[in-house]
Amino acid sequence: MSVTVRVPAKVNVQLAVGAARADGFHDLANVFLAVGLYDEVTVTPADELRVTCEGPDAAEVPLDRTNLAARAALALAERYGIDPAVHLHIAKDIPVAGGMAGGSADGAGALLACDALWGTRASRDELLGICAELGSDVPFSLVGGAALGTGRGERLTPLETGGTFHWVFAMAPRGLSTPAVFREFDRLGEGLDIPEPVASRELLDALAKGDPDALAAAVSNDLQPAALSLFPELADTLAAGRAAGALATLVSGSGPTTAHLARDADAATEIAEALAASGTCKHVRVAAGPAPGATVVAPQR
Numbered sequence: 001m002s003v004t005v006r007v008p009a010k011v012n013v014q015l016a017v018g019a020a021r022a023d024g025f026h027d028l029a030n031v032f033l034a035v036g037l038y039d040e041v042t043v044t045p046a047d048e049l050r051v052t053c054e055g056p057d058a059a060e061v062p063l064d065r066t067n068l069a070a071r072a073a074l075a076l077a078e079r080y081g082i083d084p085a086v087h088l089h090i091a092k093d094i095p096v097a098g099g100m101a102g103g104s105a106d107g108a109g110a111l112l113a114c115d116a117l118w119g120t121r122a123s124r125d126e127l128l129g130i131c132a133e134l135g136s137d138v139p140f141s142l143v144g145g146a147a148l149g150t151g152r153g154e155r156l157t158p159l160e161t162g163g164t165f166h167w168v169f170a171m172a173p174r175g176l177s178t179p180a181v182f183r184e185f186d187r188l189g190e191g192l193d194i195p196e197p198v199a200s201r202e203l204l205d206a207l208a209k210g211d212p213d214a215l216a217a218a219v220s221n222d223l224q225p226a227a228l229s230l231f232p233e234l235a236d237t238l239a240a241g242r243a244a245g246a247l248a249t250l251v252s253g254s255g256p257t258t259a260h261l262a263r264d265a266d267a268a269t270e271i272a273e274a275l276a277a278s279g280t281c282k283h284v285r286v287a288a289g290p291a292p293g294a295t296v297v298a299p300q301r
């Protein structure tokens with residue numbers, strides 16, 4: 001018996017960041033949109049807990065117990081007094097350290113897959129609680145769609161979306177560390193008055209209407225200056241996206257993946273071709289959102 005769960009990547013269409021809290025985290029108004037770029041996590045009973053990974057970035061993924069998929073399996077096993085002897089296989093299509101919540105996707109996927117394999121039948125709230133312990137982005141990977149994340153991003157309110165948004169993602173030749181980007185945000189903001197993070201009304205309305213032009217006018221990412229400060233060449237990728245006709249271009253989360261909003265699927269294909277030809281990124285992917293959250297795709301006997 002094995003269980004496979006498919007989990008989407010995310011883009012942050014708004015990322016408003018408050019001042020550093022006493023615990024080192026930052027309060028956020030984090031508007032997540034899940035997009036159709038997926039990792040698949042397959043869990044199978046085994047002699048001991050082990051993790052394997054396939055995909056273009058597989059060499060960069062840790063295979064020990066620091067892997068978020070392993071941590072998720074261990075957290076559920078401990079809670080239910082189960083032996084966590086499983087093989088977790090990750091088919092990884094989401095870029096690693098790209099700001100698209102790839103590790104978080106694997107954590108949410110492994111949790112749902114182990115819950116199904118072990119028949120633990122944890123409630124949704126219990127699963128969300130474990131996700132929040134694993135990382136700020138992990139609860140959203142479980143629920144998908146579109147949602148506002150407050151607190152450190154783990155407290156979710158689902159959002160309405162009135163249509164499909166078409167994106168082009170440009171992957172960078174190296175990753176960025178999320179803590180390093182938040183540290184750079186703190187450094188750049190030293191001595192400044194950092195306002196409380198608040199979700200933009202215009203942005204939520206644009207999502208609800210499914211209006212790409214209105215969304216383009218409202219997207220924002222407070223981590224973008226920090227990501228650009230650590231990775232200045234990203235400015236060239238953003239400029240190439242704008243030149244190719246993207247309605248909006250921004251760094252995805254903590255970066256370095258850049259997100260380029262297109263008016264429709266055809267425009268996305270054109271922007272993707274122009275970005276690929278620009279020589280400003282490693283590779284380019286097209287994906288639309290909202291996409292469903294973690295979903296069991298194949299329970300196999």
Ligand SMILES: C[C@](O)(CO)[C@H](O)COP(=O)(O)OP(=O)(O)OC[C@H]1O[C@@H](n2ccc(N)nc2=O)[C@H](O)[C@@H]1O
Binds near residue numbers: 025030099101182
């Ligand atoms: C940048 C985003 O991806 C936007 O969705 C998230 O805020 C990051 O979420 P994540 O990767 O799940 O982050 P976590 O694993 O919870 O935290 C990693 C590190 O990022 C920083 N961090 C994260 C979330 C947050 N609200 N404030 C922070 O300062 C902290 O230094 C923390 O130690």
Ligand SMILES: Nc1ncnc2c1ncn2[C@@H]1O[C@H](COP(=O)(O)OP(=O)(O)OP(=O)(O)O)[C@@H](O)[C@H]1O
Binds near residue numbers: 100102104178
């Ligand atoms: N299953 C996993 N897949 C990828 N990275 C993992 C995983 N588990 C742990 N990691 C570690 O987490 C680091 C961040 O990887 P990840 O791909 O989640 O970054 P990210 O997409 O930028 O995250 P986020 O957008 O949530 O901030 C990696 O460098 C790696 O060391």
